[in-house]
Amino acid sequence: MSEHPQARPIKGVHHTAFRCRDAAQTIWFYRDVLGLVDPTGVVLEEVTGTGENDPYMHVFFQMKNGEYIAFFDAPGSADPDWFARKESFDMHYAFEVASEEDLLAMQARIQSFGVTALGPVDHHDFVRSIYMYDPNGIQIELTYRLPDHDKVLGAAAATFDQLLADWQARTREEKVAKFGAEAIDRRARRPAQV
Incomplete structure (x- = not known):
């Protein structure tokens, strides 16, 4: 018997939250430009939870599937450097549209607001996407699933354990040099017993 309680199914994402520079500017982008x-x-x-005095506005945009993207406008604790454009590998948010026609229509809409939307870009035969930045430096991707989406990801899932093992062997030395072996080998630690 496992020492861990059985995991319960996670239903989905309630919200993903980011810091924003200004609520009104962020609302303009997500409501007016993207159409949420x-x-x-x-x-x-x-x-909430710490009681720290840091007044903030928490803004939520609901999507058609019931999930939210949310933002914190907390100027008192904001670091201006955080709002520099983030690299795609560091942070991006991908919204899904239903078709290529929708993707291209959204690209034209976004560009009509003076926002650059690059692409479409094909990703390994499973999605096609366009990219832009929101006012907070977060890269936003709009994507749709290509016909082979499930086939491509399904084939990848079948060999993923070996792919991961090979990747870990290939990159371990570089990661240890950059982050240290303790950081790479550490698993989440249990909180101290109260």
């Missing part, structure tokens, strides 16, 4: 529904939100004076 009118946001909702709350203003709180303290950080």
